[in-house]
Amino acid sequence: MSPSARRGIRKKTTVSGTGLHTGARTEAAFLPAPAGQGIVFRRVDLAGKPQIPALLSEVEAVERRTAIGKGESTIHTVEHLLAAVAALEIDDLTVELSGPEPPILDGSVQPYFAALEQAGPTETSGEPLVLTVPAPFTVSEGDSSYIVAPAKELRLTVSIEWPHPLIGRQAGSFTVTPQAFARELASARTFGFTSEVAALQAKGLIKGASSTNAIVLDERGLANGGELRWPDEFVRHKAADILGDLALTGARVRAHIVATRPSHGGNIALARALTRAAQRGGAPKMDIGRIMDVLPHRYPFLLVDRIIEVEGQQRIVGIKNVTINEPFFQGHFPGHPIMPGVLIIEAMAQVGGMLLMSYFEGQNVEDKVVYFMSLDNVKFRRPVVPGDQIRFELEMVQFRGKTCKMKGAGYVDGQIVAEADMMASVVDR
Ligand SMILES: [Zn+2]
Numbered sequence: 057m058s059p060s061a062r063r064g065i066r067k068k069t070t071v072s073g074t075g076l077h078t079g080a081r082t083e084a085a086f087l088p089a090p091a092g093q094g095i096v097f098r099r100v101d102l103a104g105k106p107q108i109p110a111l112l113s114e115v116e117a118v119e120r121r122t123a124i125g126k127g128e129s130t131i132h133t134v135e136h137l138l139a140a141v142a143a144l145e146i147d148d149l150t151v152e153l154s155g156p157e158p159p160i161l162d163g164s165v166q167p168y169f170a171a172l173e174q175a176g177p178t179e180t181s182g183e184p185l186v187l188t189v190p191a192p193f194t195v196s197e198g199d200s201s202y203i204v205a206p207a208k209e210l211r212l213t214v215s216i217e218w219p220h221p222l223i224g225r226q227a228g229s230f231t232v233t234p235q236a237f238a239r240e241l242a243s244a245r246t247f248g249f250t251s252e253v254a255a256l257q258a259k260g261l262i263k264g265a266s267s268t269n270a271i272v273l274d275e276r277g278l279a280n281g282g283e284l285r286w287p288d289e290f291v292r293h294k295a296a297d298i299l300g301d302l303a304l305t306g307a308r309v310r311a312h313i314v315a316t317r318p319s320h321g322g323n324i325a326l327a328r329a330l331t332r333a334a335q336r337g338g339a340p341k342m343d344i345g346r347i348m349d350v351l352p353h354r355y356p357f358l359l360v361d362r363i364i365e366v367e368g369q370q371r372i373v374g375i376k377n378v379t380i381n382e383p384f385f386q387g388h389f390p391g392h393p394i395m396p397g398v399l400i401i402e403a404m405a406q407v408g409g410m411l412l413m414s415y416f417e418g419q420n421v422e423d424k425v426v427y428f429m430s431l432d433n434v435k436f437r438r439p440v441v442p443g444d445q446i447r448f449e450l451e452m453v454q455f456r457g458k459t460c461k462m463k464g465a466g467y468v469d470g471q472i473v474a475e476a477d478m479m480a481s482v483v484d485r
Contacts, residue, residue: 062091062147062184066176071167073159076246076270077121077132079263082155084137086172089150091180092368092414094306095141097151099129110138110151112304112328118321120261122301132157135300135320136246140168142303143237144177147184163245163270165296169238181346182366182414185307187334195329200315200322204330207312209233210302212295214315220249222277222284226291232299241299243285244292247271250279298323305331342366342410350413350421351406356383359403360410360448369414371451374407380442395440400474401431404464407448412460412480425485429459432477444468458482 065088072083089096095110106129108114114124121133137158141149143165151158161167188206195202215227230240248262248270256262265272267280271289278284286292294315301323302309309330315322342350342363351358365373378395385393409426416424440446450464458481465475 060183061179062182063145063177064088064091064148064180065146065172066178069171069175071159071161071171072154073161074264074269075132075155075157076160076163076264077261078155078157080155080157082153082157082159084158085152086175087150087152089148090369090415091148091182092366093148093150094368095138095146095149095151095303097124097131097134097153099125099131099156100152101154102129109306110134110141110304111306112324112331115304115324118319118324119259120256120320122304122320122324124304130156133160134158135297136160136165137168137300138303139165139296139300140172140242142299142308143169143232143242144172144234145184145308146172146177147308148180157264160246160264160269162268163247164243164293165300166242169242181349182342186310187305187307187330188310189330189333191333193329193333195322195326197322197325198319199317200319200325201317202322202326202329203314204326204333205312205314208310210299210309211312212298212315213312214291214295214298214318216291216294216317218290220273220275222273222287223290226288228288228291228295230292230295237296237299241292241296244289244296245269245271245285246293246297247273247290250274294318298326302327302330305334307331307334347410350410352425353406357402358406359399360406363407363410366411366414369411369452369455371449372407372411372414373450374410374448376403376446376448378440378442378444378446382442385442393442395444397436397474400436400440400446400466401434401476403446404448404450404466404474404476405478405480408450408462408464408478408480411450411452411462412482415455416482423485424482426480427483428478428480430479432479434474434476436474438468438471438473440466440468440473444473446473453477 070085097108108125117123122135123132125131192205210232213229217225272279360374362375447467450462453461466473
């Protein structure tokens, strides 16, 4: 699959059921989200509908599940839902929950994968964050250990060991593409042992567990009769869990991960190590074609050549290459070409317009236009001449309703040439 565009979904889908650990009945709704948002959960059952981004910084607990958020707004057991999101390479998504834990369903990732497929995964704009590693490294956490090696795609080689007649030592190696995930990992269910039930329940866990939402094992075999979906369903499920936990990097991971006795605690340590070691490739950027899709300006008044960085909806970096062929050099000034200061600010404003328009992703931006309302603290520090490349960096300071405040600066060869605080508003054409 081409990593060239971010992916979201076209329409809302929902799943509902009981949470494995809390036993609470919860509906999980997948909703389209603006490009660049990332994966964000929203607890719609709580006052203020708190949002919790699916990121490592939000991880609260890793015992027997991965929980994110804090206190009352904690969301338990996000890993199966997130495994489906990661398998389908969805970068932008809002997940509304009516309770504290996405439903466990049949104990596998499959129902989430099916719901997201039904939601119509689709390319949006901007480039996805992709994590690659420059060199091999190892991670260990408790009994879990991992070797990470550079690779072009995500490959999970997993081995587990349990002193149980149905498990013993199992190992498998899986390349993660949407198709391979659907075939080899999605349907593998979580599992537990009857001997652990009392201890886990005493800790307030597995309140919603039953023989219909997990493989339950007693000393001899399957406690509830049933059948395994694969003889090595256990190791397949552990591979799916790793994928779900890695989604908390907020990026698509491209590496070969060799995991021995993985656990949620280990997977999260692995994810943190990956973000530290990784080269963030394919950072969001836009070429002139994409810029012209968003901005209505045309020659001779389109003053942005490239967008080279976008950090969510907070910061943007754009480039303007200034050549002697710019029409304004004919008269400004004959024999002494310098770029008019107000056009430097105009170029800065156009880069800011790209940042502002990112809030309206998914809507028809052709119907919208950015009006600048005020400029403050404008300073021109240095003339810009033919051959200069101006690098504009803008930060969103505040965004309310349709009006925003941004702080911008332009640099040539690392030297500031102009700066301004700007206020702008998005209006319908
Ligand atoms: Zn699991």
